[in-house]
Amino acid sequence: MSWADPPAAKIDFEAWNAAFRLVPDPFPAPGGGTGPRPEYLATPRCFVELEGDSRLRSLRFDNSLAALRLWSFLLSENDRLAAARRSGLKIVGTLKDLGTVPLIAYAAPGAVAFYPDGAWWIPCVMEMSEGLLRIADAAGFGDEVCPVRAALAAFLNRAHFPIPDLLIAAVGACCDDMSCLMQRLADLDVPLLWWEIPYRRGTAGPEAVAFVAGQLDRVRRAVGDLVGRTVTDDMLSDVIVRANRIRALLRRIRDLAYGVTPAPFPALEAQIVEMLALHFCSDLEECGRVLEHVASTLEARAAAGEGVLAADACRVVWVNPVADLRAMNLFEDLGGALAGTEYLFRHALVPIPEDRPPLAALAETALRDPMTGPAEERAALVVAEAVRYKAEGVIVSAVPGASHSATEGLVIRRRVTRDLDIPVCEITVPPLADASIGQLATRFEGFFEIIRGRREHA
Amino acid sequence: MISRHPDLRARAAGPAARAPDAWRAACSHVPREIADALGLAAARLVPPGTVASESRGEALSGAGACAWCKSGLGSDEADHPWIGAATCDQMRRALELAGRASGREALVVHAPKTRSAEAEDYFVAEVRWLAAAMEKAAGARLDPSELRRAIAVRNGIRARLRRFREGLTGADFSALVYLEARLPAGEMEAFLASFRPAPSRPTRAAGVPALLAGSPLAPADWPWLDELEEMGLPVVADATCTGDRAVDFAVEAPADEDPLGALARGYFRRPPCPFIRPNDEFYAYAAALARRRGARAVVWRSLRGCDIHALEPPRAERLLGLPLLALDMSCGDAASPRVRTRVEAFLEGLR
Numbered sequence: 001m002s003w004a005d006p007p008a009a010k011i012d013f014e015a016w017n018a019a020f021r022l023v024p025d026p027f028p029a030p031g032g033g034t035g036p037r038p039e040y041l042a043t044p045r046c047f048v049e050l051e052g053d054s055r056l057r058s059l060r061f062d063n064s065l066a067a068l069r070l071w072s073f074l075l076s077e078n079d080r081l082a083a084a085r086r087s088g089l090k091i092v093g094t095l096k097d098l099g100t101v102p103l104i105a106y107a108a109p110g111a112v113a114f115y116p117d118g119a120w121w122i123p124c125v126m127e128m129s130e131g132l133l134r135i136a137d138a139a140g141f142g143d144e145v146c147p148v149r150a151a152l153a154a155f156l157n158r159a160h161f162p163i164p165d166l167l168i169a170a171v172g173a174c175c176d177d178m179s180c181l182m183q184r185l186a187d188l189d190v191p192l193l194w195w196e197i198p199y200r201r202g203t204a205g206p207e208a209v210a211f212v213a214g215q216l217d218r219v220r221r222a223v224g225d226l227v228g229r230t231v232t233d234d235m236l237s238d239v240i241v242r243a244n245r246i247r248a249l250l251r252r253i254r255d256l257a258y259g260v261t262p263a264p265f266p267a268l269e270a271q272i273v274e275m276l277a278l279h280f281c282s283d284l285e286e287c288g289r290v291l292e293h294v295a296s297t298l299e300a301r302a303a304a305g306e307g308v309l310a311a312d313a314c315r316v317v318w319v320n321p322v323a324d325l326r327a328m329n330l331f332e333d334l335g336g337a338l339a340g341t342e343y344l345f346r347h348a349l350v351p352i353p354e355d356r357p358p359l360a361a362l363a364e365t366a367l368r369d370p371m372t373g374p375a376e377e378r379a380a381l382v383v384a385e386a387v388r389y390k391a392e393g394v395i396v397s398a399v400p401g402a403s404h405s406a407t408e409g410l411v412i413r414r415r416v417t418r419d420l421d422i423p424v425c426e427i428t429v430p431p432l433a434d435a436s437i438g439q440l441a442t443r444f445e446g447f448f449e450i451i452r453g454r455r456e457h458a
Numbered sequence: 459m460i461s462r463h464p465d466l467r468a469r470a471a472g473p474a475a476r477a478p479d480a481w482r483a484a485c486s487h488v489p490r491e492i493a494d495a496l497g498l499a500a501a502r503l504v505p506p507g508t509v510a511s512e513s514r515g516e517a518l519s520g521a522g523a524c525a526w527c528k529s530g531l532g533s534d535e536a537d538h539p540w541i542g543a544a545t546c547d548q549m550r551r552a553l554e555l556a557g558r559a560s561g562r563e564a565l566v567v568h569a570p571k572t573r574s575a576e577a578e579d580y581f582v583a584e585v586r587w588l589a590a591a592m593e594k595a596a597g598a599r600l601d602p603s604e605l606r607r608a609i610a611v612r613n614g615i616r617a618r619l620r621r622f623r624e625g626l627t628g629a630d631f632s633a634l635v636y637l638e639a640r641l642p643a644g645e646m647e648a649f650l651a652s653f654r655p656a657p658s659r660p661t662r663a664a665g666v667p668a669l670l671a672g673s674p675l676a677p678a679d680w681p682w683l684d685e686l687e688e689m690g691l692p693v694v695a696d697a698t699c700t701g702d703r704a705v706d707f708a709v710e711a712p713a714d715e716d717p718l719g720a721l722a723r724g725y726f727r728r729p730p731c732p733f734i735r736p737n738d739e740f741y742a743y744a745a746a747l748a749r750r751r752g753a754r755a756v757v758w759r760s761l762r763g764c765d766i767h768a769l770e771p772p773r774a775e776r777l778l779g780l781p782l783l784a785l786d787m788s789c790g791d792a793a794s795p796r797v798r799t800r801v802e803a804f805l806e807g808l809r
Contacts, residue, residue, distance in 0.1 A: 139772070140769060172570070173544060174547065176764075176766055179735065180769040182735065183736060183773070186735075186736050194571075194735050196570060198544075198570070199568040201566060211579075376554065403546070403547040403551075403765060407548075407552075409520065
């Protein structure tokens with residue numbers, strides 16, 4: 001049976017469930033042919049009813065098969081981790097480094113990695129029904145702390161992901177919220193290894209690279225001890241090549257999603273795609289297949305001139321991930337389109353050098369983490385993104401309570417205004433933004449009016 | 459009646475060197491011995507801790523920034539070039555903002571969070587970079603024998619401050635530490651030569667002797683320490699970086715060791731701030747200090763916006779094993795009835 005996606009559009013929860021009945025079996029493979037239907041593929045309703053992911057009911061989704069597969073892959077991660085544990089794999093919980101340590105875990109035979117930090121979306125996805133923020137509050141992490149405090153609660157109630165066999169915590173030039181959260185996790189009965197990534201004044205020098213490579217060597221030995229096998233340089237080099245394939249796919253998708261008009265992919269799904277760069281949603285190989293499916297879908301749409309948004313949508317670079325996914329829907333519903341992002345893990349998107357010792361290559365890449373350098377440098381990334389994708393404005397979505405968000409918006413605003421003279425809007429999106437939707441909508445509308453007004457006077 | 463040293467406090471709260479080439483060291487992690495040896499003025503910029511300074515700093519940073527960093531950015535001295543350490547996230551971002559505001563980029567070294575030998579070596583390399591940058595600023599070379607002398611002088615000053623501790627109130631000792639942080643070594647030595655403190659309080663303090671920990675103190679907080687004492691909670695030990703912890707170390711620089719490396723290692727090994735990971739070493743220091751001074755309670759004061767201190771009280775209470783009062787304060791809260799009521803309630807609970 002051949003398969004053709006319907007014309008590109010955004011659909012609601014009910015339409016999405018109805019569309020699931022049309023998913024063919026065997027499953028169409030990107031580029032032609034068929035393959036087995038992914039085991040994790042399920043109706044969105046399934047995730048609502050079985051997992052409690054009730055936020056899905058309020059979202060609007062891309063209507064492609066690739067997007068359905070992407071969502072299912074994302075939402076089924078806990079099942080994958082549980083299956084990994086049942087099959088005897090060791091689970092490595094990596095904290096804060098966003099994109100580096102998982103590669104060492106995937107290089108080790110018999111280990112799988114994930115970021116417990118990702119629990120910051122649980123209060124949104126489950127619409128607070130899970131009580132994580134209440135648990136965090138009771139543990140002393142109130143709403144003055146970034147929503148990542150949900151991760152602490154998830155460790156305390158042990159109800160959301162398998163407790164890792166080993167935690168690997170990156171400290172140094174990291175946000176205060178995560179630093180404190182990791183210190184609290186160190187009190188739990190989970191083995192935890194600290195490693196350090198230093199503040200850099202500009203491009204990392206050889207001393208910093210050598211230091212971080214040494215730190216990552218400690219990580220490598222700890223992971224090797226966990227799985228009972230030495231993690232060799234060859235293993236690391238191999239995983240770097242595999243990760244680079246994923247990163248190349250991500251660059252292809254970003255160029256299509258942010259660079260093509262009309263936008264062929266919604267902001268919400270584009271954000272999820274970028275997030276897959278961090279730990280591949282616990283399955284590196286399948287992650288590649290999911291992304292290949294997305295990329296070929298977007299290429300087909302771009303070739304056909306199909307998009308999910310109006311061609312005259314306001315093109316905006318978005319800074320920082322939002323804790324409430326619905327904000328991305330709202331942004332588009334009111335006339336916005338993503339023209340670049342800076343989600344604080346640019347280092348997980350860039351190619352890892354393949355021409356040097358693997359730990360040095362990983363260290364160099366880790367040191368490109370925007371969190372480790374001056375805010376001015378991150379602002380320059382935002383400017384570069386705006387230039388690359390011809391953005392007409394920048395939205396800085398401050399993470400409520402996050403130490404970096406306290407001052408970064410100001411630096412980014414000044415740099416963007418100075419270099420590009422395009423408007424900047426600063427917003428704050430709480431983990432569940434329902435009570436703020438009116439205020440956010442007004443901010444978006446006002447911002448888009450400014451952009452459209454500038455078009456008229458250009 | 460608690461005797462005080464108004465002369466000491468007036469001197470400590472007075473202006474530091476305002477010469478155009480004078481630096482400000484924004485953190486006690488910066489070895490000021492380098493500046494001493496180069497003949498540079500580098501008073502520590504301890505934020506004034508006033509509402510006005512916090513408001514001015516907020517305009518330069520953001521509402522969510524911590525009160526300490528805001529007050530520093532809003533200080534009258536913020537226009538000097540800053541030297542500092544990337545200790546917590548907020549501090550390193552404040553250093554970047556200070557450079558933007560003054561037009562002179564701050565010199566920022568990384569303060570390691572882990573306590574390994576590799577981290578120590580990395581800090582040594584960072585301090586060497588700082589020394590090179592300061593040499594450039596001074597237009598002079600760092601003479602190892604001058605540095606060795608500067609290390610010995612500051613060691614001597616810190617030793618004398620430690621000896622004075624027992625006889626001073628929490629506020630007076632804080633003022634003394636503050637003065638040391640502000641004055642060039644020579645001036646501090648001259649001050650100490652004539653400083654004859656009358657015992658400010660009995661050796662066994664009345665009330666419930668307390669360990670103070672958490673965010674650093676500003677001059678505006680000294681009256682609050684007096685008030686604590688008057689209410690029956692004398693601060694006999696101060697584990698903040700503006701109290702005992704600031705002077706509870708000596709840099710060992712043997713003749714056969716490069717003094718710059720020895721200086722960096724001395725600062726790395728000093729009693730650490732709670733930002734280190736894991737921070738057990740801080741608690742070991744604070745618990746030992748509390749025991750040594752007979753503290754029977756802990757006042758843990760966090761400045762608003764400072765996660766590093768604000769999120770620690772549950773652990774602090776467990777690890778220090780003493781009744782703990784956690785106060786979340788902003789600049790200007792020192793005199794607030796809210797804080798006073800909390801202290802009273804805490805004391806009632808201890809009786």
